[in-house]
Structures are given as C-alpha cells and as structure tokens.
Amino acid sequence: MTSKIKQVKFNQYGQPDVLQVVETEKPHVQAGEVLIKVNAIGVNYSDILRRRNTYFMPTPLPFVLGTEAVGVIEAIGEGVSAPYLIGTRVLAILAQGGGYATYVTAIAQYCVPLPPNIDDQTATAIFVQGSTAQLIISQIAGDLTGKTVLVNASAGGVGSILVQLAKLNGAKVIGAASSDAKLKIASALGADDVVDYTKPNWSKAVKEANGNKGVDVVFEMAGGDVYNESIRCLAKGGHIIVYGCASGIQGNVHPEHFVDENITLSGFNLAWFIQSKMPLWQEALGTVIGLIAQGQLKIEIPKTFALEDAAEAHKQIEARRTTGKVVLLT
Numbered sequence: 001m002t003s004k005i006k007q008v009k010f011n012q013y014g015q016p017d018v019l020q021v022v023e024t025e026k027p028h029v030q031a032g033e034v035l036i037k038v039n040a041i042g043v044n045y046s047d048i049l050r051r052r053n054t055y056f057m058p059t060p061l062p063f064v065l066g067t068e069a070v071g072v073i074e075a076i077g078e079g080v081s082a083p084y085l086i087g088t089r090v091l092a093i094l095a096q097g098g099g100y101a102t103y104v105t106a107i108a109q110y111c112v113p114l115p116p117n118i119d120d121q122t123a124t125a126i127f128v129q130g131s132t133a134q135l136i137i138s139q140i141a142g143d144l145t146g147k148t149v150l151v152n153a154s155a156g157g158v159g160s161i162l163v164q165l166a167k168l169n170g171a172k173v174i175g176a177a178s179s180d181a182k183l184k185i186a187s188a189l190g191a192d193d194v195v196d197y198t199k200p201n202w203s204k205a206v207k208e209a210n211g212n213k214g215v216d217v218v219f220e221m222a223g224g225d226v227y228n229e230s231i232r233c234l235a236k237g238g239h240i241i242v243y244g245c246a247s248g249i250q251g252n253v254h255p256e257h258f259v260d261e262n263i264t265l266s267g268f269n270l271a272w273f274i275q276s277k278m279p280l281w282q283e284a285l286g287t288v289i290g291l292i293a294q295g296q297l298k299i300e301i302p303k304t305f306a307l308e309d310a311a312e313a314h315k316q317i318e319a320r321r322t323t324g325k326v327v328l329l330t
Contacts (some may be wrong), residue, residue, distance in 0.1 A: 006330075008100035008310045009064045013053035016314040019065075021307070027105045029072055032110050034084050035075040036092050041099045042068040042124035043313050043326040044157070045246055049315065050097070054248065057271070065310075066099020066328075068092065068127040069106075070120045076108070084108045091123050095274070100310055102330045112285060115293050122292065122299045125157060125325040130288035130297075131281055132243060133161035134218065134268050138287075139273075139280060140241050141268050146214040150206055150233050152226060154191060155182035155300075155323040158243065161288075162219050163189045171217075174209050176202070176226075177252035178320060185300065185323055197222075203232040214238060224249030236261050243268040269286060300324030 010018040028036040047065040049055040058225045069092045076084060084090070090113050092099070092106035114123050137144070149166045153159040153176030162254040166173050167190045175186030177195040183194040193209035195202055207214060214235030220227055223245030230240060231253045240263065258265060273281045291297035305313040309328075314324050 002131045004100055005103045007064050008307060008309060008328075009062050009311060010051060011062045013051065013059075013061075013264075014180040016051070016311040016318070018051065019311040019314065021310075026103050028217055029075045029105055030310075031078040033077040033081060034073045034080060034090070034092075034111060036069065036071040036090065036104050036106060036111075036328050038069045038071040038073045038099070038102055038104055040070045040120040040124050041101075041307065041327060041328040041330070042070075042128060043310070043317065044128045045244065047319065048121050048314055048318060056269075064098045064100055066101070066104075066126055067094050068149035069094060069099040069101075069122045070114070071104075073111075074103075080108045083113050089114050089120075091126055093127050095271075095329075099306065100328065102307065112289070113291070117290065118292055121304065121325070122301045123326050124302065124327050125161070125299045126285060126288050126292070129157040129161055129325060130285045131273075132158050132268070133165055134228045134284040134288050135270070135273055135280065136162065136241055136243060136268050137165045138284065139277075140268055141166075141217055141219075141239070143169075144217065148172040148174065148210050148213075149217040149219065150174045150230065151186070151191070151219045152176045152197065152222050152230060153246070153313075154186035154194070156191075156221075157243040157325050158204060158221065159219070159322055160185065160189055160300055161297065163191050166219075168291075168296065172210070174206055174215065177204070177306055182220055182323055189298065189300075197226055197229065201229075203229045206233045217241065219243070221246055223247040223251060225251075227318075228253050230269075231257060231263065234261065237263070239266065240266045241266045241268060265317065279311050304329050 090111040175191035221244030
C-alpha cells in the first residue's frame with residue numbers, strides 16, 4: 001500500500017495558478033479520528049476567498065483547501081466505534097481545510113455516514129450548500145407559507161436548493177440569475193418566475209412577476225449592485241437575508257431606506273451555527289439527507305474536475321461559467 005498521497009496546496013495568496021499539486025506522506029490517524037480514502041471533494045466559494053486571503057477567517061500558509069470530502073473509511077483511531085467502521089462511506093466535514101487530497105483524516109464525530117442511494121458527487125453538496133439553505137429556511141426566514149421570495153443566484157449551489165426548499169415550505173418563488181441558461185435551471189427546479197438580474201432596473205420585473213408588489217423575503221449572496229437592487233424588490237416590512245458577497249463589493253443602500261420601509265436585514269454564517277448551534281446544524285444535515293433520499297430535493301448534476309485541475313475549477317467558478325455544485329474527483 002502506497003504511503004504517498006496527492007494534495008493541492010498553495011504557498012502564497014493570489015490567482016488560481018497558485019494552486020499546486022504536490023505529493024506528501026499519507027496522514028496517520030490519531031485518537032478519535034478516521035482515515036478516509038477520498039473519492040470526491042466539494043469546491044466552495046469560500047475556497048476562492050481563502051486563496052485570495054479575503055475570507056473572514058485568517059488563512060495560514062501553506063494551506064490545503066477543502067472543507068468537505070466524500071470517501072470510504074480505511075482506518076480508525078483509538079476510541080472510534082460504530083457507525084464509523086472500516087469500509088463505511090462518509091461525508092467528512094473538515095473545518096480546518098485539507099480536503100483537496102486523495103486521503104484525509106477527520107474527527108469521527110464530524111463524519112456523516114451516507115445512504116447508498118446518495119452518490120459521492122451529490123453528497124458533496126450536503127454540508128455547505130445543503131445545510132446553509134436548510135438553516136436559512138428553518139432558522140432565519142420564518143414561516144414562508146403564502147409568501148413570495150426572491151432567490152438570487154438561483155442556479156447556484158445554495159440558491160438551487162433554496163428554490164426547492166422555499167417551494168416545499170409553501171412559498172411562491174422568483175429566481176434571479178445572470179443568464180438564460182441559469183434561469184432555465186431555476187425554472188426546472190420549481191421557480192414560479194425568473195428574472196435576469198444583469199439587466200437595468202430588474203427590480204421592476206420582479207414586482208411585475210408578483211402582481212406589481214414587492215416580495216416578502218430576499219435570499220441574497222451576490223453583493224454590490226445586486227444587493228442594492230434587491231432592497232428595492234422588497235415590500236414594506238420585507239426581510240432580506242444575506243449569506244455571502246460573491247462579488248466582493250459592498251452594497252450602498254442607506255439605513256434610512258430600511259427605516260422608511262420597515263425592512264429587516266439578517267445575516268447568516270454557517271461556521272457560527274456549527275460552532276454555537278451544533279444540534280440545529282446536525283438536524284439540518286439530517287433533513288437534507290432525508291429529502292434527497294426521498295427524491296424531494298434534487299441536486300443538479302455537479303460540474304466535475306480532476307483533483308489535478310483544481311485551478312481550472314476555480315477559474316470557471318470565478319468566470320461564472322458553472323452552476324450548482326463543483327466537485328473534484330480523485
């Protein structure tokens with residue numbers, strides 16, 4: 001059995017080309033850990049922010065990206081017991097990174113055994129995208145029955161799941177995205193109407209799709225002009241939930257607008273939920289796994305790249321040429 005593994009790491013911050021494939025020693029399993037032979041690795045926008053050194057948490061150098069990996073347990077450390085048995089297929093949650101690799105060690109309690117009807121690639125969407133969407137719906141948005149919601153980036157990893165979960169929770173959904181192809185995806189996932197948010201004054205189209213009324217809730221992660229225009233989509237007393245800023249540009253809507261329109265602004269951070277509200281996060285994971293297994297929640301067929309092509313995966317995400325989940329295969 002080989003003792004060498006492959007990793008994708010970077011020694012300096014910068015463009016995708018800083019990502020380098022290297023060989024290193026296979027990690028040794030410690031007490032409370034499992035060693036996993038990795039099959040699939042989820043790529044998230046937070047990976048790009050870490051590579052640029054613009055993530056909200058410090059990124060030490062050198063660094064190996066990847067907070068979620070799916071694979072099979074090959075060895076277990078002292079104190080580890082069922083259900084974490086050798087041969088068990090799991091989703092490993094790697095809070096400190098390290099997932100861009102052919103083997104990883106993970107704390108056993110942060111591994112989720114997977115049912116056989118959820119494939120490796122689909123499983124990579126459960127942790128970040130799935131639990132983010134479910135927690136936003138269940139813990140932040142409140143009762144959506146009979147409400148109209150606007151989902152920005154509605155063909156993206158989180159957005160595509162939010163469209164479906166909002167529908168399952170009784171909402172009318174308007175999906176916003178940046179191309180006809182992405183709008184078709186949102187429609188196929190159940191959005192009642194779709195709007196291109198690259199067009200000027202697109203908030204008018206949102207209101208027209210809602211009977212010339214503002215929407216009750218906006219799920220927003222783009223930032224910049226999209227955020228600004230999203231505020232204008234809201235009805236009086238509306239609620240905007242911000243879970244990211246993919247553009248890296250802050251909005252500039254003045255506080256007076258929130259006061260005049262009685263608008264509520266909420267933020268969402270998955271890391272905080274994991275650290276402070278673990279039972280709620282575990283419940284969200286279980287809900288998402290159940291919905292996928294029952295066929296009620298569809299994960300768009302992921303865009304896949306070889307592990308060695310991680311830099312290209314980052315380039316395509318940054319160029320907005322991907323939809324849904326992006327996955328590296330070992």
